[in-house]
Amino acid sequence: MPYRYHCPKCHALLNPNVRVVLVAQHGDDRGIVLMSSQLGDYQVIADKGFCSAIAPGEAVEFHCPVCTKSLTSPLYPGFAELVVRSIDHPDEKPCLLRFSRVSDEHATFLYDGDTVREFGEAAVRFRTNLDVEGDWSW
């Protein structure tokens, strides 16, 4: 568990263990999803019934399980955002994580304020559209 994932709204820790706990909403359905805390690992644990209703290419809205606020990026509505801190380097400034809200679209970007690291095979499609600008305060 190299990173601690936090809600950008209430700052709650979202991976008390190895999984990142989020609430996903698809239409009127809501479910708990457990995402890997390993960047680039897109294995998700969720209710099979909830998942089967989501077709590849459909967007899911993610919410913080603590404050229930939407995690959708205000700048890039196709993405959700979390704040990430390094466990090994707790003094480093927090990073902004953006990941695609679209089912089966594996695109994740980690911004540390200066550089961007990308994960997932779909990331290359967004590379030119996502720049390093954003709100770094929290």
Ligand SMILES: [Zn+2]
């Ligand atoms: Zn929250």
